[in-house]
Amino acid sequence: MDKTDVIIIGAGPAGASAAIKLAQGGKKVVLIDRGMPIGSKNLSGGVLWGNDLHEIIPNWQLEAPVERTIVNKKIGFLSVEDATVLDLHFDSWDKENYSGVSVLRAKFDEWLANEAQKAGAAVLSGIMIDSLIIKDGKVVGVKQNDEELFADTVIIAEGSNARLLLDHGLMKDPSKHRFERKEMLIGVKEVLTLTRDVMEERFLLDENTGLAGEFILGNVPDGVKAGGFFYTNKDTLSIGVVIHLDSLNSEVRSYEVIEYFKQHPLIAKYIKNAVSVEYGAKTVPEMGYDNFPPLYGDGYMVIGDAAGFVFSNGLVIQGMNYAIKSGILAADTIIEGGDLKNYEKKLNNSYVLKDFKKFKKVKKLTKNKRLFELYPTGINNALKDILTERGEPKQSLIKKALKAMKQSGIGLFSLIKDGLSARHI
Amino acid sequence: MEIQRIKIDVKNKAGTTTWNTDSHDRAHITIKPDICEVCPHQLCIAGCPTECFKIYDDVMKFQFEDCTECGTCAIMCDQDSVAWYYPRGTYGIQYNQG
Ligand SMILES: Cc1cc2nc3c(=O)[nH]c(=O)nc-3n(C[C@H](O)[C@H](O)[C@H](O)COP(=O)(O)OP(=O)(O)OC[C@H]3O[C@@H](n4cnc5c(N)ncnc54)[C@H](O)[C@@H]3O)c2cc1C
Ligand code: SF4
Ligand code: SF4
Numbered sequence: 073m074d075k076t077d078v079i080i081i082g083a084g085p086a087g088a089s090a091a092i093k094l095a096q097g098g099k100k101v102v103l104i105d106r107g108m109p110i111g112s113k114n115l116s117g118g119v120l121w122g123n124d125l126h127e128i129i130p131n132w133q134l135e136a137p138v139e140r141t142i143v144n145k146k147i148g149f150l151s152v153e154d155a156t157v158l159d160l161h162f163d164s165w166d167k168e169n170y171s172g173v174s175v176l177r178a179k180f181d182e183w184l185a186n187e188a189q190k191a192g193a194a195v196l197s198g199i200m201i202d203s204l205i206i207k208d209g210k211v212v213g214v215k216q217n218d219e220e221l222f223a224d225t226v227i228i229a230e231g232s233n234a235r236l237l238l239d240h241g242l243m244k245d246p247s248k249h250r251f252e253r254k255e256m257l258i259g260v261k262e263v264l265t266l267t268r269d270v271m272e273e274r275f276l277l278d279e280n281t282g283l284a285g286e287f288i289l290g291n292v293p294d295g296v297k298a299g300g301f302f303y304t305n306k307d308t309l310s311i312g313v314v315i316h317l318d319s320l321n322s323e324v325r326s327y328e329v330i331e332y333f334k335q336h337p338l339i340a341k342y343i344k345n346a347v348s349v350e351y352g353a354k355t356v357p358e359m360g361y362d363n364f365p366p367l368y369g370d371g372y373m374v375i376g377d378a379a380g381f382v383f384s385n386g387l388v389i390q391g392m393n394y395a396i397k398s399g400i401l402a403a404d405t406i407i408e409g410g411d412l413k414n415y416e417k418k419l420n421n422s423y424v425l426k427d428f429k430k431f432k433k434v435k436k437l438t439k440n441k442r443l444f445e446l447y448p449t450g451i452n453n454a455l456k457d458i459l460t461e462r463g464e465p466k467q468s469l470i471k472k473a474l475k476a477m478k479q480s481g482i483g484l485f486s487l488i489k490d491g492l493s494a495r496h497i
Numbered sequence: 498m499e500i501q502r503i504k505i506d507v508k509n510k511a512g513t514t515t516w517n518t519d520s521h522d523r524a525h526i527t528i529k530p531d532i533c534e535v536c537p538h539q540l541c542i543a544g545c546p547t548e549c550f551k552i553y554d555d556v557m558k559f560q561f562e563d564c565t566e567c568g569t570c571a572i573m574c575d576q577d578s579v580a581w582y583y584p585r586g587t588y589g590i591q592y593n594q595g
Binding site: 260 | 500502503504505507510511513514538539540542543544545546547548565566567568569571572573575581582583584585586587589590591592593594595
């Protein structure tokens with residue numbers, strides 16, 4: 073019988089980080105991924121906040137295939153024709169150890185898995201695990217076709233669709249066999265090429281600095297709730313949308329939503345002459361703290377997206393940082409030789425579960441129809457009204473803004489209510 | 498202001514992406530067309546980012562070749578028509594960028 077200390081299913085940031093930490097701690101670990109090369113199945117925005125990577129790879133920023141350090145953030149509201157954008161230039165971010173960097177996952181994940189191998193983990197690519205092996209209620213190994221591999225502990229890092237958890241009844245409700253539309257988003261993304269010169273001139277960037285733009289889309293019809301993002305890489309742009317699946321209806325298709333974003337007058341200028349070189353999609357879990365699956369059980373732990381550890385507020389999506397952190401904490405639990413329930417304790421004591429508990433209410437805001445349907449248009453109309461000189465007597469600003477908001481269908485009470493829940497962002 | 502409807506040919510767009518396609522008898526996702534025929538919403542069509550679901554002559558046709566393995570159809574379909582798996586190792590979509 074083939075047996076090792078730990079088997080990790082999935083070599084995204086969660087699984088690979090766990091593998092590195094375990095190998096550094098002297099454990100025999102096997103990291104398995106269905107992609108070949110590793111990374112070829114993975115896609116994200118993506119801005120990586122890699123604070124926790126320092127713990128396992130001290131100089132990761134110098135060694136990893138990172139694209140650009142984010143120093144400019146654009147946060148915007150798009151209505152059909154107009155845009156209001158908050159433009160933040162934080163050049164100081166470039167000097168800090170804790171800055172966000174843009175990454176392309178096919179390259180980044182391959183590099184991280186390679187680091188796991190260098191640390192001493194056995195890394196198997198191109199292998200799709202069909203099922204877990206469960207004996208007397210304990211997860212003891214994994215199965216592919218007729219081959220079996222056993223371990224003292226199995227770490228499930230399979231990402232957002234969580235097939236193995238669903239198939240084996242390891243969700244909070246064991247009878248659950250698929251996710252509900254309200255628990256998931258779909259991200260649809262393209263990579264566009266743009267020469268470095270044009271990119272740096274167009275976006276006011278230096279050689280290594282970059283921009284992250286995030287927008288609420290008020291220009292998609294039929295009440296579809298979506299946010300749009302675009303990030304600069306070295307000589308490409310990542311552009312995409314994240315759509316609430318429960319807001320899609322038969323009139324608007326997911327692949328059309330990214331076009332509403334790209335064809336918005338402002339965004340179209342940003343991406344002028346950029347040519348698409350890749351198109352893809354992936355789901356983003358948004359089940360919320362109360363619906364996370366059990367985070368550990370007899371013989372196994374769940375890390376990263378599979379556990380539901382993604383934060384989104386309608387504008388940003390952060391999952392890679394939680395993936396890395398939860399991977400490290402799962403590894404620590406094994407290295408310390410304690411009970412697997414210590415993993416949940418560690419999560420509770422770290423920012424991972426603290427964040428998700430704190431932000432429980434944000435989900436309510438991101439599901440709020442006003443955020444997508446009314447505010448982008450309301451904000452643009454209000455500001456336009458204030459700033460357009462029509463040769464009329466001036467009203468007070470607040471009065472004017474409220475009036476324009478009201479004309480866009482936003483009442484004072486809902487403004488106050490949403491303002492109150494927005495403070496959780 | 499009225500929103501202008503956008504229609505595009507997504508198959509064209511997906512042409513930039515790389516796939517290592519498995520043989521037909523190993524399709525990783527299958528559907529039951531008779532369930533689809535009486536489906537109240539057919540939301541798989543709205544969800545799928547590469548238009549793998551399409552109605553021809555009143556019958557739902559599923560085509561697995563352009564699948565991004567995103568998992569959306571398994572969530573949109575609440576009628577138990579979609580049997581959903583990932584392709585076997587090394588097959589399916591191959592991102593060069595991600
Ligand atoms: C459009 C989009 C934009 C995003 N933007 C950002 C961003 O800007 N910043 C950010 O921090 N996060 C972002 N995210 C979220 C981020 O991508 C995820 O949170 C992160 O990838 C989770 O890492 P993971 O290791 O848990 O899972 P994944 O990265 O999904 O890795 C899971 C791995 O498991 C493998 N696998 C699955 N099942 C099996 C099996 N049965 N056998 C073998 N291998 C298997 C998969 O091939 C994959 O390699 C974004 C997501 C999307 C979709
Ligand atoms: S949602 Fe399900 S049952 Fe309905 S048409 Fe699509 S696949 Fe068929
Ligand atoms: S997994 Fe995604 S891409 Fe594949 S058929 Fe389903 S919805 Fe379409």
